[in-house]
Amino acid sequence: MPHPETVGVRAGIARTEFFETSEALFLNSGYTYATAEDAERAFNGDVERFVYSRYGNPTVAMLEDRLRALQPGAAACTATASGMGAVYTALRAVLRPGDHLVAARSLFGSCYVICEEILPAWGVEVTFVDGRDLDEWADAITSRTRAVFFETPSNPMQHLVDVGAVAALAHAVGAHVVVDHGFLPIGMQHCFDLGADIVVHSATKTADGQGRVMGGAILTATDALMVDTIQPLIKHTGPTLAPFNAWVIGKGLETLALRSRACAQSAHTIAATLRTHPQVSWVRYPHDPSHPQYDLAQRQMTAGGTVITFELASQTTEAKTAAFGFMNALQLIDISNNFGDAKSLIAHPATTTHRAIGADGRAAIGLTDGVLRLSVGLEHTHDLTDDLERALANTTR
Structure with missing residues (x-):
């Protein structure tokens, strides 16, 4: 084949x-x-x-x-x-x-x-x-x-x-x-x-x-x-x-395999960086060893995908306010409810893509107001990491 x-x-x-x-x-x-x-x-x-x-x-x-x-x-x-x-x-x-x-x-x-x-x-x-x-x-x-x-x-x-x-x-x-x-x-x-x-x-x-x-x-x-x-x-x-x-x-x-591979490699690197950041409480990326189902991901997925989900660490400010502040501080990554784009995009699911399932529905799957979804695009990995770290440094603890 x-x-x-x-x-x-x-x-x-x-x-x-x-x-x-x-x-x-x-x-x-x-x-x-x-x-x-x-x-x-x-x-x-x-x-x-x-x-x-x-x-x-x-x-x-x-x-x-x-x-x-x-x-x-x-x-x-x-x-x-x-x-x-x-x-x-x-x-x-x-x-x-x-x-x-x-x-x-x-x-x-x-x-x-x-x-x-x-x-x-x-x-x-x-x-x-x-x-x-x-x-x-x-x-x-x-x-x-x-x-x-x-x-x-x-x-x-x-x-x-x-x-x-x-x-x-x-x-x-x-x-x-x-x-x-x-x-x-x-x-x-x-x-x-x-x-x-x-x-x-x-x-x-x-x-x-x-x-x-x-x-x-x-x-x-x-x-x-x-x-x-x-x-x-x-x-x-x-x-x-x-x-x-x-x-x-x-x-x-025609370019799917090339784009997906490049985005997934970048996402894998960024997930590892976010996982060790003091402003992040947890990261979910299937091919990162910290994922609770990492062994299953290794068995049934050929790569970890192009999307990273993470939660900001406990804040002195309200979780949604902190999440919005972080997103607004980004200079390269765009705010959008879409994903899978050549451009890196970030979303706050609780107020956009998953608003309709209600607070109880979000709580049932662990989706808090501090959770963010990052779709990694084709920009250079270092540029994306710099943008994320700069925004995290501006986030109030």
């Missing part, structure tokens, strides 16, 4: 009769037919061709082929308009009213809202567990469970789930394993090899990598799961990816 650097550049290319070097951009919604009979055959499925861009588009198809090739074990891929579109569509496709879902409690804010509010309104029963605790998974999964859902690592607390162990519990009762891979660049974790049935990505993050467009992807372990379960829902409800966004993300994938 080619290396990721080669796949990111070469997979999925479908050149037109003009033999262009850069992938063609098809900004069309519909397609024409030579005869009425041809249109009928196309809609009957007697011939394989594009019929409407809500169903499929040549530019989007090239992106889907490339994403599938980049994810070991994936049999099929369908792109969506956003990462959250991928999450909701994947869960809605495998769950029906009366079904039971078991989800890890440590989730991105919008993922938590889907599980806590939206799916129950459709008649799905949801049980939350501590994703790190296999005993809680075992107790929660029953013969009624139709799916399990988790992020690993989780956003922003970097909680890990033992994918193989949870998959074994879920498959024993016939439940689907749905993994949100959005917090980690594509290729840094081989979830299908560990037992996942569905993997969702936010292509808005490192796949694009430059903060330009939004997109998502759903990948499945089998063609049948995609064709019979997920694609019909997408075709008829329309959370499809725009061709222009697909083209931009596809170009981003």
Whole structure:
């Protein structure tokens, strides 16, 4: 199998009769037919061709082929308009009213809202567990469970789930394993090899990598799961990816392996620096030895990712005030609720990305007002470290 650097550049290319070097951009919604009979055959499925861009588009198809090739074990891929579109569509496709879902409690804010509010309104029963605790998974999964859902690592607390162990519990009762891979660049974790049935990505993050467009992807372990379960829902409800966004993300994938490796190496170094700083009480980075699940991270992740989570040490001032003061003192790193960009970004999850889960929800996963999420970009590591240390020196103890 080619290396990721080669796949990111070469997979999925479908050149037109003009033999262009850069992938063609098809900004069309519909397609024409030579005869009425041809249109009928196309809609009957007697011939394989594009019929409407809500169903499929040549530019989007090239992106889907490339994403599938980049994810070991994936049999099929369908792109969506956003990462959250991928999450909701994947869960809605495998769950029906009366079904039971078991989800890890440590989730991105919008993922938590889907599980806590939206799916129950459709008649799905949801049980939350501590994703790190296999005993809680075992107790929660029953013969009624139709799916399990988790992020690993989780956003922003970097909680890990033992994918193989949870998959074994879920498959024993016939439940689907749905993994949100959005917090980690594509290729840094081989979830299908560990037992996942569905993997969702936010292509808005490192796949694009430059903060330009939004997109998502759903990948499945089998063609049948995609064709019979997920694609019909997408075709008829329309959370499809725009061709222009697909083209931009596809170009981003050409440098994904290089960018992700550079950002992860820098993040690893910065995590070690922050861990020893007196103004920092703890750091969570999966491949740093201080991570409570370091051994699991070593087993199921090929790298530690591009995001560091840390908490400012006990302050004489209120935690949120201290966190805001630190962020405002940064001169190089930008304040943003996004991550996975070429530019380094920092967020205060309690007041932005995880505001919607409420104080009790944040307390349940250990997300205090002193917690910050740092997305490491492509700037020089020393410049980023200098910026962080300067801001920490200005933070009131």
